[in-house]
Amino acid sequence: MSAQDNTFHGWVCNGKGQPLEWRELSLKKFEDDDLEIDVTHCGICGSDIHTLDSGWGSTNYPCVVGHEIVGVVTKLGKNVTEFKVGDRVGIGAQCDSCGECHECKNGHENICRTGMTTTYDGRWKCGDKTYGGYADKWRGNKNFVFKIPDDMSNELASTFFCAGVTTYWPLKNHGVNEQSHIGVIGLGGLGHFTVMWAKAMGAKVTVFSSSDRKREDAFVLGADDYVVSSDSEAVLARDRQLSHLVCTSFGNNFDWLQFLSMLEPNGVFIMAANPETPLSNIPAGILLMRQISIVGTAIGSPKTIRKMLEFAAEKNVKPWIEKYPMEKVVDAIQDLRDNKARYRYVLQRN
Ligand SMILES: [Zn+2]
Ligand SMILES: [Zn+2]
Incomplete structure (x- = not known):
């Protein structure tokens, strides 16, 4: 194996606040359970930005982010029988x-x-650093690699691996069905997926957004109702309507009481956003009197990811994406920071 076989090129961040630079780094040691892919696409997730910025604690630079990675298998370790060269994963x-x-x-x-x-920003068992998909290659353990359904394109598939499963799993985990009425706070990458999943599961959906700008999109996505969060009269009119409230966007002045008041007794508030500061000012009274649960959710297991892909193919769930060439990553990140995404950016390698 030549030295070049054990390296990749990626958009490397060398430190907090530093610009991304396309350069070479070492791939992890190639082990028997590993496979390697040529990256074709990588979605851009809010987590990428939190990590580039050290917003969730100190990032271990140099770092290559990107965890909605899709590509074509090029190399298989000795123990890998589930995949073959050429598979889209x-x-x-x-x-x-x-x-x-x-x-x-x-x-x-x-x-x-x-x-x-x-x-990314993690370590394999062998001690090598993990690197994400803003890159030309990815190498790693087969157990967390998934085949893409035949009728799903790579570019659409990429966004399912974080945004998709992060919103599919809590709905499944908390029993969403035809009787459910789901409130979705924030219509971004996660929010737009939540609307589509909830509709595919037969539920009713109300979208809460900070302005009127996304009203039309929400209805095209399938929502039944749309509320501007600052419209207290509209919020009041929805008292005890919702079985579940999925929070995908959490601003500084989050009004807990306002949102919790829209949950019915035994309602579930699902935290899918991960703000950089701790939660505070949660009123206990309403939690007690309505037996409301506030729960967290963490992506989904490999089994859940496989089920989600099947369900998406069956129900024809199609995320709204906008593509950027991999070279334009800096522009894409800036546009995401400026809140321009409708609703997920995907980097594409040519
Ligand atoms: Zn993510
Ligand atoms: Zn374990």
């Missing part, structure tokens, strides 16, 4: 887990007790 936000804890043994690898190995 994807990788999400988790690339490994301990494999030995109670959760891993019971198909809940996403909540592994030793913590999931994140697809």
Whole structure:
């Protein structure tokens, strides 16, 4: 194997606030359970920006982000029989887990007790760093790699691996069905997926957004109702309507009481956003009196990801994406920071 076979090129961030630079880094050690892909697409997730910015704590630079990775298999380790060269596959936000804890043994690898190995800014068991998909190649463990359904394009498939599963799993996990009425806070990458999943599961959907700008999109996506969050009269009129409220966007002045008041008794508030500061000012009274649960959600297990892909293919769930050439990553990130995405950006390699 030549030296070049063990390196890749990616958009590297060398430190907080520093510009991305396209350069060469080492791939992880090639192990028997590994496979390697040529990246064709990578979605851009809000997590990428939090990590580039060290917003969730110090990032271990140099870092290559991107965890909605899709590509074509080019190389297989000795133990990899599930895939063949040429298969179209994807990788999400988790690339490994301990494999030995109670959760891993019971198909809940996403909540592994030793913590999931994140697809970037993490470390493989062998000690090598994990690098994401703003890159030409990706190499890693087969257990967190997924075949893309035949009738799904690579560009659309990419966004399912983080945004898709992050919103599909909590709805499944909390029993959403035809009787449910789902409130979706924020119509971005996660929010627009939540609307489509909830509709595909037969639920009713109300979208809450900070302005009127996305009203039309919300209805095209399938929403039944749209509320501008600052319109307190409109909010009041929806008292106790919702069975579940999925929070995909959490601003500084989040009005807990306002949102919780729209949940019916035994309602579930699902936190799918991960703000950089702790939650505060949650009123206990309404939680008690209505037996409301506030729950977290963490992507989804490998089994869930496979089921999601099947369900998406069956129900024809198609995310709204906008493509950028991989070279234009800096523009894409800026446009995401400026809140221009409708609703997910995907980097494409030529
Ligand atoms: Zn993500
Ligand atoms: Zn584990």
